[in-house]
Amino acid sequence: MTAHPVIGRFFAATLAAALTLSCIAGPAGAQSEPAPPAAGAGWVHAVTLMGQPKYGPDFKHFDYADPGAPKGGLVRLGAQGGFDNFNLVVSGLKGDLEGGIALLYDTLTTESLDEPFTSYGLLAEALRVAPDLGSVTYRLRENAKWHDGVAITPEDVVWSFETFKANSPRYAAYYQTVAKAEAAGPREVTFTFTETGNRELPQVIGQLPVLPKHWWTGKDAQGRQRNVAETTLEPPLGSGPYKLDKFDPGRSATYVRVADYWGKDLAVNAGRNNFGTQRYEYFRDGTVLVEALKGDLYDFRAENIARNWATAYDDFPAVKDGRLIKEAFPDRGNGNMQAFIFNTRKDKFKNPRVRRAFNLAMNFEEMNRALFYGLYKRIDSYFYGSELAASGLPEGEEKALLDTVKDKVPPSVFTTPYKNPVSETPEAVRTNLREAVRLLREAGYEQRDGRMVNKATGEPLTVEFLEFQNTFERVILPFSAQLKLIGVGTSLRVIDQAQYQNRLRNFDFDVTTGSWPESLSPGNEQREYWGSASADKPGSRNLIGIKDPAIDALIEKVIFAKDRPGVLAATHALDRVLLSHDFVVPQWASNVSRTLRWNRFAHPAVLPLYGSSGFPTTWWYDEAAAAKTGAPR
Numbered sequence: 001m002t003a004h005p006v007i008g009r010f011f012a013a014t015l016a017a018a019l020t021l022s023c024i025a026g027p028a029g030a031q032s033e034p035a036p037p038a039a040g041a042g043w044v045h046a047v048t049l050m051g052q053p054k055y056g057p058d059f060k061h062f063d064y065a066d067p068g069a070p071k072g073g074l075v076r077l078g079a080q081g082g083f084d085n086f087n088l089v090v091s092g093l094k095g096d097l098e099g100g101i102a103l104l105y106d107t108l109t110t111e112s113l114d115e116p117f118t119s120y121g122l123l124a125e126a127l128r129v130a131p132d133l134g135s136v137t138y139r140l141r142e143n144a145k146w147h148d149g150v151a152i153t154p155e156d157v158v159w160s161f162e163t164f165k166a167n168s169p170r171y172a173a174y175y176q177t178v179a180k181a182e183a184a185g186p187r188e189v190t191f192t193f194t195e196t197g198n199r200e201l202p203q204v205i206g207q208l209p210v211l212p213k214h215w216w217t218g219k220d221a222q223g224r225q226r227n228v229a230e231t232t233l234e235p236p237l238g239s240g241p242y243k244l245d246k247f248d249p250g251r252s253a254t255y256v257r258v259a260d261y262w263g264k265d266l267a268v269n270a271g272r273n274n275f276g277t278q279r280y281e282y283f284r285d286g287t288v289l290v291e292a293l294k295g296d297l298y299d300f301r302a303e304n305i306a307r308n309w310a311t312a313y314d315d316f317p318a319v320k321d322g323r324l325i326k327e328a329f330p331d332r333g334n335g336n337m338q339a340f341i342f343n344t345r346k347d348k349f350k351n352p353r354v355r356r357a358f359n360l361a362m363n364f365e366e367m368n369r370a371l372f373y374g375l376y377k378r379i380d381s382y383f384y385g386s387e388l389a390a391s392g393l394p395e396g397e398e399k400a401l402l403d404t405v406k407d408k409v410p411p412s413v414f415t416t417p418y419k420n421p422v423s424e425t426p427e428a429v430r431t432n433l434r435e436a437v438r439l440l441r442e443a444g445y446e447q448r449d450g451r452m453v454n455k456a457t458g459e460p461l462t463v464e465f466l467e468f469q470n471t472f473e474r475v476i477l478p479f480s481a482q483l484k485l486i487g488v489g490t491s492l493r494v495i496d497q498a499q500y501q502n503r504l505r506n507f508d509f510d511v512t513t514g515s516w517p518e519s520l521s522p523g524n525e526q527r528e529y530w531g532s533a534s535a536d537k538p539g540s541r542n543l544i545g546i547k548d549p550a551i552d553a554l555i556e557k558v559i560f561a562k563d564r565p566g567v568l569a570a571t572h573a574l575d576r577v578l579l580s581h582d583f584v585v586p587q588w589a590s591n592v593s594r595t596l597r598w599n600r601f602a603h604p605a606v607l608p609l610y611g612s613s614g615f616p617t618t619w620w621y622d623e624a625a626a627a628k629t630g631a632p633r
Helices: 154-167 169-174 201-206 286-294 306-312 352-361 364-370 396-403 426-442 470-485 497-505 525-530 549-559 564-580 623-629
Strands: 046-048 074-080 109-111 118-121 124-129 135-140 178-185 188-193 242-248 252-257 277-283 300-302 324-330 334-342 445-448 451-454 462-467 489-494 511-519 584-586 592-598
Touching (some): 046 201, 074 286, 074 300, 118 124, 135 154, 135 201, 154 169, 154 178, 188 201, 277 286, 286 300, 352 426, 352 470, 352 584, 462 470, 462 497, 525 564
Parallel strands (some): 462 489
Antiparallel strands (some): 124 135, 178 188, 252 277, 300 592
C-alpha cells in the first residue's frame, strides 16, 4: 500500500508485530492461507495488516492529536505552479489540480500515523472482510452528510468508484482487481474483487474519496450540465472538514472550516483540522517561493534544496530572532526512489549498458560536496531508507523466489549486489568514465570527432533533460559536463508545470526526474509503478516504460505475500531485479524533513511517529506566539 493516487501519502510504519502466517501467496485461486485479523471477523472498527489495531472501538483520539486544541486562525501554505482544476477525477490527466482540494472530501477510512498499516473508519463506521479476502463491505455512518445537508449514501460510493475507475488511468490501475461495487443495504456498500488472498485490497478501497453523485450529475447555477470527465473551476460540493470559500484562478485558494461538519466529533478527527482557514498561495518559480517565505507571504515550507537550508536563512533576521523557526523532523517508516529516469520507450535507452554508462558518468560525491553541503546520501534502492531495501546477496526465501524467474533476470542478480559508482578521487572519476565508454561501445556506439555516435546509423547519442523548476539546472549542468567527456550531447529544457505534466502524461521526454514514495506495505501500486499493463497507459506512474515478465511476476508475489517475512522476501527480490536493469540513475535522499515556519503555531506534545511533523493537520494557531511574530496577512 502506498500513496493514494491523489489525496496523498499513506504514512506507513516500521514493523511492529508480525502475523503468525506462512508462505508466499500465489495468484488468485492459490491454496487458502491464514488471513488478517479482520477477515471473517464480522463488523470491525478498523483493519490492519500487522497484528491488532492500536486503538480499540471506544478510543477517544489518536495519541498524536490534542482534543483540547483551540480552533481558528489562518495558516498559509505555499505551492509552486498554478491551478485550473477543482475536479479530483481528472487529476493527472487534465489540468492542474488545486493542492488543497482534498480538504473537501472524506474517505471511507483514515490512516493512523503512529502504527503500521492500520485504517480506522471515517465515512464508514465499520467494515466486514470476507474470510477469503474476496470482498469487503463498508457500513456508512448514519449522520454522514454533504455540505448541503444531503445524506451520503451507498449510491454515492458506488458512483464515485465507477467514475474514478472509468475516467482516471491511475485509479483504473489502482483498482484494477476490484470487479464491482454495489449497494448491499440502506447504508452498506460491498466491493467484490477479481482475486482472493490480497490482504491490502480492503484498505486500498478505504482510501476512496467519495463524491456527491447528485451534485456531479446535476446542473450548475447557469443551468449547464456538469461533466465529471472535464476540468472545472466551479467550487465543488464536499463532505469534509473544510469548504472552498474563495479563489483567484492559478494564484490562491482559500478554505474555511465547516462549523457544522458532520464528522467533527469523531475520535479519528479529535484534535485535527484545527485551523479556521487554510489558504494555498501559488508562485511560479522556486526561487520566488523561497523569497515569498522570507517576505511572510506564506507560513510553512519543507525545504528540499540543500543549498537553501545551508545558506539562505541563517543570516535572515527573522530566523535570528526566532520569528521564523528552522527545524528538522525525522522521516520514519517510508522508503523512496528519486532518480533521473530514462524513457525506455525510446530506442536509444533500451540497452541497459547505455543507462549504466550515464550512472558511471555522474559524479555524486563532487555534487554532494559542492552543491549539497554534504547533507545527502546516494539512493541505492527502490525502497531506500526502509527495511524493504535489498542488500547483500539473495538468500533463503528471497533466493527461492528469484529462482522461479532465473531465466528472465540478469545473472548479476544472484552474484553481485547492486552498487552505484563512486567518484571520490580523480582516479576513480577517470576509471568510471572509461568504463562508461566501454559499455557504450558494447551497446553499438563509437566516438567520432569527440561525439558518441551509433555505429550503424551515425546518429549522435544525445539526451534532453526535462524539468519544470530551474533549481535543477545547477545539478544537471555538472552532470552534462561529465557526459560531454564521453561524447554524449545534452540539453536542458525547463518548461512550465502544465506543459511538464502534459508531456509526462504522454511519455514525451528523454530523461526527467521521477520519484516513487513507498510505504512499508508495498502492494497494488507496484503494478502501476513497474507493471507491463501500465507501461503504455497515458498518465500512469510507469514513466520508465517497464515491460518485464520477471518484474510482473515478482510484483504479484509482493501483493499476495501472506506474512511479514514474505513481504520482505518478495520486495527484496523485486528491488534487486529493478536495480539490475539500471532503469534509473539514482539521486540522493535524507532521513529528515527540513522545515521552516513562521512562529505562529503550536503542536501536541506527541508528534506522529510516521507522519514527520504532522503539520498542519494536528497543529493549531497559537495566539500568544502570533502576537510576538505578528499576524499573518
